[in-house]
Amino acid sequence: MSEAALELEGIEKTYNAGRENEVQVLRGATLALERGQVTALVAPSGAGKSTLLHIAGLLDVPDAGRVGIGGRDMTGAGDRERTRVRRRDVGFVYQFHHLLPEFSALENVMLPQLAEGRPKAEAEARAQDLLASVGVADRAEHRPAALSGGEQQRVAFCRALANAPRVLLADEPTGNLDPATSDRVFGALMQLVRETGLAALIATHNLELAARMDRQLRLDEGRVIAA
Numbered sequence: 486m487s488e489a490a491l492e493l494e495g496i497e498k499t500y501n502a503g504r505e506n507e508v509q510v511l512r513g514a515t516l517a518l519e520r521g522q523v524t525a526l527v528a529p530s531g532a533g534k535s536t537l538l539h540i541a542g543l544l545d546v547p548d549a550g551r552v553g554i555g556g557r558d559m560t561g562a563g564d565r566e567r568t569r570v571r572r573r574d575v576g577f578v579y580q581f582h583h584l585l586p587e588f589s590a591l592e593n594v595m596l597p598q599l600a601e602g603r604p605k606a607e608a609e610a611r612a613q614d615l616l617a618s619v620g621v622a623d624r625a626e627h628r629p630a631a632l633s634g635g636e637q638q639r640v641a642f643c644r645a646l647a648n649a650p651r652v653l654l655a656d657e658p659t660g661n662l663d664p665a666t667s668d669r670v671f672g673a674l675m676q677l678v679r680e681t682g683l684a685a686l687i688a689t690h691n692l693e694l695a696a697r698m699d700r701q702l703r704l705d706e707g708r709v710i711a712a
């Protein structure tokens with residue numbers, strides 16, 4: 486495999502194979518993400534974006550094909566190795582944020598860092614910087630329930646970036662943000678990508694947002710093509 490931050494090669498995935506409700510979702514999907522680039526993945530609902538993001542993030546395994554992260558072939562890796570690489574190298578932002586309800590915004594961004602063994606003071610400083618970069622520094626002590634949907638989304642974004650992953654995978658990350666906030670979050674992402682060499686793959690229905698990314702890909706009949 487190449488040194489690409491993320492590489493998918495000939496990925497195939499079928500749900501309910503051999504049954505009458507069989508759905509062949511991915512049919513040889515191939516892509517490579519370079520460091521320091523934001524790539525849009527545009528596709529109609531049901532085309533398989535979430536399936537592709539889950540396979541890319543080592544949350545699911547393909548029926549066939551290869552997955553490489555940072556040049557490491559993960560195809561035959563066991564669960565422990567997949568979990569280790571996922572925690573260290575991959576950040577996720579989901580449409581529904583899954584923040585931990587009993588912890589503050591700041592703690593939600595600190596926790597993944599503490600799990601990786603970063604000292605508390607360092608984790609807190611990084612969490613505060615990240616929250617400030619997307620405009621929610623003054624909400625750091627609030628629990629998720631006391632934040633608006635857009636604020637929660639921004640905290641989730643900070644959490645995904647907390648351990649400085651190689652790869653950021655996002656599913657409609659600005660879907661529930663108003664245009665000005667969406668712009669701000671997108672700007673923060675672009676800056677982080679430039680500064681850190683992160684590779685981001687962002688699934689979105691928003692064509693205007695996709696056009697502002699470095700590269701545009703489309704999922705078409707289970708394959709990835711240039712948009």
Ligand SMILES: Nc1ncnc2c1ncn2[C@@H]1O[C@H](COP(=O)(O)OP(=O)(O)OP(=O)(O)O)[C@@H](O)[C@H]1O
Nearest residue numbers: 500501508510528529530531532533534535536537
């Ligand atoms: N666990 C599953 N079992 C059976 N079919 C599934 C499963 N997960 C997804 N599918 C089907 O696979 C197809 C692709 O689903 P996926 O969630 O990847 O699409 P998507 O492009 O992310 O859609 P959306 O934009 O609506 O979120 C859909 O037809 C879906 O119904």
